[in-house]
Amino acid sequence: MHAISIGAVSRETGIKVPTIRYYEDIGLLPAPDRTESNRRTYDAQSIQRLRFIRHARDLGFEVEAIRQLLDLSDQPDRSCAEVDVIARAHLSEIDDKIARLTALRSEVKRMVEEGEHGRVAQCRVIEVLGDHAGCLHERH
Amino acid sequence: MHAISIGAVSRETGIKVPTIRYYEDIGLLPAPDRTESNRRTYDAQSIQRLRFIRHARDLGFEVEAIRQLLDLSDQPDRSCAEVDVIARAHLSEIDDKIARLTALRSEVKRMVEEGEHGRVAQCRVIEVLGDHAGCLHERH
DNA sequence: CTTGATCCTCTAGTCACTGGAGGATGTAGC
DNA sequence: GCTACATCCTCCAGTGACTAGAGGATCAAG
Structure with a gap:
């Protein structure tokens, strides 16, 4: 060591x-x-x-x-209950983040691919993170 | 409006x-x-x-x-080249984030599930984000 | 045994907010 | 119209999470 x-x-x-x-x-x-x-x-x-x-x-x-x-x-x-509460909360936070990143990813990817053969018609990165999540849980 | x-x-x-x-x-x-x-x-x-x-x-x-x-x-x-550079950079940043979140997710999920029938043997959330990514790109 | 890198503590600055003072404006009930 | 209370304005100070620099000690190479 x-x-x-x-x-x-x-x-x-x-x-x-x-x-x-x-x-x-x-x-x-x-x-x-x-x-x-x-x-x-x-x-x-x-x-x-x-x-x-x-x-x-x-x-x-x-x-x-x-x-x-x-x-x-x-x-x-530690007590299972305690771990469970904490872990579950983080799990759903993580799931949210993955979902939103995946949505953003596919929009950015589309732009890159469209750019490959011609012009980028339009960019919808804003729309793609719209609000389907967001309002469900308070922030802090 | x-x-x-x-x-x-x-x-x-x-x-x-x-x-x-x-x-x-x-x-x-x-x-x-x-x-x-x-x-x-x-x-x-x-x-x-x-x-x-x-x-x-x-x-x-x-x-x-x-x-x-x-x-x-x-x-x-705008010029395709410009959009392409920016979008590609963000795409790989997004992919990294998704990969790391997915790794973290499966470890936290395992803990929740183990907790359901008995005790959590151990927690490896730290190990799971080890370093397989990380060192590839500088930070700012 | 010097020189330069690295370490220590402490303090102050940066980025991205967040909150509060002091004052003007809008709106609801009398 | 008048009071009351919410909401808005600007400006400035505070917080969380770093980040950088001053001033000084210590280590490692030559």
């Missing part, structure tokens, strides 16, 4: 050094061990956790949602 | 009033007409545009990406 410096973790994950320290501050990433000279030392697991955080943020999940998902992962043997 | 107040638009879209004004400030939403008493008046199209912005933000697209998508929609008869 050789120790990994914060800079190496940053290169490995694509997350900037100050951001890694920030995640530690807000408690998304446990405070790592330090060397005698006070430098943070990480292991492979920290890298995996940070990669998860990065992907989840990139997918539009808020820090609070990520914290919940990480908690599920940290203590998987 | 009856005029819609900013408050009505806010209720309709779920976007808060100050946020609507903010989108106008940064040029995502064109400045609407005003009444004699200086109040903003919107139409159905504004609502659709705002809904698009909301969904896109919720899916993790940055304002700049949304601006590009809206521009495609505003001037669809």
Whole structure:
């Protein structure tokens, strides 16, 4: 288990050094061990956790949602009911996101393909995300 | 085409009033007409545009990406080459997002289902977003 | 043993909102 | 017409999630 410096973790994950320290501050990433000279030392697991955080943020999940998902992962043997409520909520959030991305995808794809043989007649990216979802659940 | 107040638009879209004004400030939403008493008046199209912005933000697209998508929609008869470059870039971003969401979805789903008959053995939400994508494209 | 990269903490700036103060305007009931 | 209360306006300050820089210590190569 050789120790990994914060800079190496940053290169490995694509997350900037100050951001890694920030995640530690807000408690998304446990405070790592330090060397005698006070430098943070990480292991492979920290890298995996940070990669998860990065992907989840990139997918539009808020820090609070990520914290919940990480908690599920940290203590998987909690009460089923609790896990179930949290997991189900995220599941439907994820399903919504997939549905909307798929709709957007097919419209953008159509444009690319039309462009291949002639001109793009029109762009309906706006229409495609209309509102069929949206109004069902409150926002925060 | 009856005029819609900013408050009505806010209720309709779920976007808060100050946020609507903010989108106008940064040029995502064109400045609407005003009444004699200086109040903003919107139409159905504004609502659709705002809904698009909301969904896109919720899916993790940055304002700049949304601006590009809206521009495609505003001037669809531009040079094919230009549309193609932009649309293709967004298409692969969208595909990445869908792939990662799908992976996350199946893991969260597994947890819900395991919870239904017994205990959740373990949670692998972190592992599932490992890194198979991620390192391919720089981040900003 | 110097030089340059990397680390530390701390503070301040950015992006995308969000909320509040202070004041004008619209609308519903008397 | 008059009061009451919601809604609008502008402007400015605060929040969440980073991001960058100052000032200084430490490490690793030559």
